[in-house]
Amino acid sequence: MRKQYAPHEPEEAVLSVEDAFRDAELSAARWQGIVREQRMQQVLIELPEPMYLTLEELARRQNRTVPRIIEQVIAELLVTFVPSVGAAGG
């Protein structure tokens, strides 16, 4: 026979269906961001130490993350050097 357990807080309400799906969407976005940041860090770890520290300092001053700066730099490089990308983005 299956054992029955009593609720810990007998009266306490739990989340709604909408909350559950919102939780899942926000959590997925959160973890995607972390994975992306980890990948960036793996790339950046290959940079010589002073260059990485400079990027970190720049990010701190601009109140941004290093991955965000890298993304922007890469995007600008693409616009500069690949005209078709610039046209598509415009």
Place this chain on the structure above:
Amino acid sequence: MIHIPASELPEYKKHGAEQEIQMLIEAGFIVVHHDLTASEKEAARALAEEISKSSVSKDKEPSHHYPEAEAIILMARADLEAVELLVDELAAREVAQRMGIAIVGFPGILIRACWQGLLTPGGVRDALQECQRQGTHYSTRFIQQIYEHLRRS
């Protein structure tokens, strides 16, 4: 890695998950914290009081909210690098959100697992039904709606 305060352990026991939790601790997936400082415990007591006074809390006994309060306090430890707080109860969620803490409920974790193909919609339903049998307040309608939504998507 999942971090839990030691005060959560009796709650898992009440919900019949003692054995599974012990296995996860031994496998290194869960770290149990017995090391809250006096000031962290004091802050947790104040938080438990705040949770019990929340307009959405029906359980006005602060001690019943102490494990959730300790979990919120653990989130503040920078060295743990915790990403989100796993919490289902509305009152504790409200207090944590007011503090700017990222939260996720257990159903949300299961939904994500389904989106990632780790669980089928039926698997999500089974897991929620098991929690319901063991005392978590998921209504049958809540479980069915999540199942139907996942099956359709």
